[in-house]
Amino acid sequence: MLKKIYRGIRLLPKRGKEPYVSFSKILGFYPYNITLYDQALLHKSSSIKLKDGRWINNERLEFLGDAILDAIVADIVFKEFEYKKEGFLTNMRSKIVQRETLNKLALEIGIDKLIKTSTRNMTPNTHMYGNALEALIGAIYLDQGYRAAKRFVLERLIREHLNIETVAEQEANYKSRLIEWSQKQKISVSFDLVDSFVDDNNTPIFKTAVIILGEQAGIGTGYSKKESQQKAAKEAFNKLQRNTNFRNHIFELHEEQQKLQSETYLTSEEEESSSEPENDSKEL
Structure with missing residues (x-):
């Protein structure tokens, strides 16, 4: 005191x-x-x-x-x-x-x-x-x-x-939410660094794009890779939530991908089956 x-x-x-x-x-x-x-x-x-x-x-x-x-x-x-x-x-x-x-x-x-x-x-x-x-x-x-x-x-x-x-x-970690969504839907999501440069103060700047089934869903710029990923994830997540046409388009692409994989698998199975040699030997 x-x-x-x-x-x-x-x-x-x-x-x-x-x-x-x-x-x-x-x-x-x-x-x-x-x-x-x-x-x-x-x-x-x-x-x-x-x-x-x-x-x-x-x-x-x-x-x-x-x-x-x-x-x-x-x-x-x-x-x-x-x-x-x-x-x-x-x-x-x-x-x-x-x-x-x-x-x-x-x-x-x-x-x-x-x-x-x-x-x-x-x-x-x-x-x-x-x-x-x-x-x-x-x-x-x-x-x-x-x-x-x-x-x-x-x-x-x-x-x-x-x-x-x-x-x-508020939900701060949009990247985690987007990854959880992709795992639940079994749809691949990637975070691609598309550009990096420095500003007028010589501070590094990073630009990241979120790619869903080949489609760019969001893009973010930040002063760290983590920040740019979060901003890109936020844009992509909100787009999936609010843009019905985009969301339906992604699900259609996913169905087409699943169908193509299924057809490819069946075709390969048939080819393997047809390539097996026939057993012409007779029982004595």
Whole structure:
């Protein structure tokens, strides 16, 4: 308690001054060690060289924040969904901590206005802001502990910007759903990497197509192969669910394929039968 009061007194002269004000608007509290928060928003493209020769940026804090965020979200969903099984809880945590969600949350709380970077033509899909959000959580943990980090995630991120019930109703893993559908229908589905290149920031971009019985059912672009596959799977799965003509076309192709395989099998059986030598030997 005395330590908290002492820190509060030390912060009095700094209240109302930058960058404390900017950080307090995002965090909901005033930081103690402002250096940690500055580093959390320092992108690797703007790394700073220290006197001892070390280069610093937000990557180490991002590593720490990623682990802390996983623990916090697991804690939250475990208590929020009291009677749900492990599989559901794992899926919920994945949906909340996935890059697209973190990027969206980072933009909504204003991290993009404070991040320091030399990268040009930034786009939300680079996940730069989501990575910075993880680094910020790492900074909160080092500066004020786990409870403060959890309070930030729960109150500033989830309650203000993320409806956890809506997230629970969403199905994030479209690739798994599409594979389950293909196994149930006994219809082959493939994920083909059709293109890969780099954008203006020299960031790799991947394009994946979902192929069902030779037909392109969906295509997705992302900053990782996994992301591009998920986007392509989502487009393909929704197409199968909503486009009756396309779905019927796939089933017709499947029936034709099954019929052709059956005819081929019968033909091969007849050929084998006809090629067997006749037994002309007579019994003595």
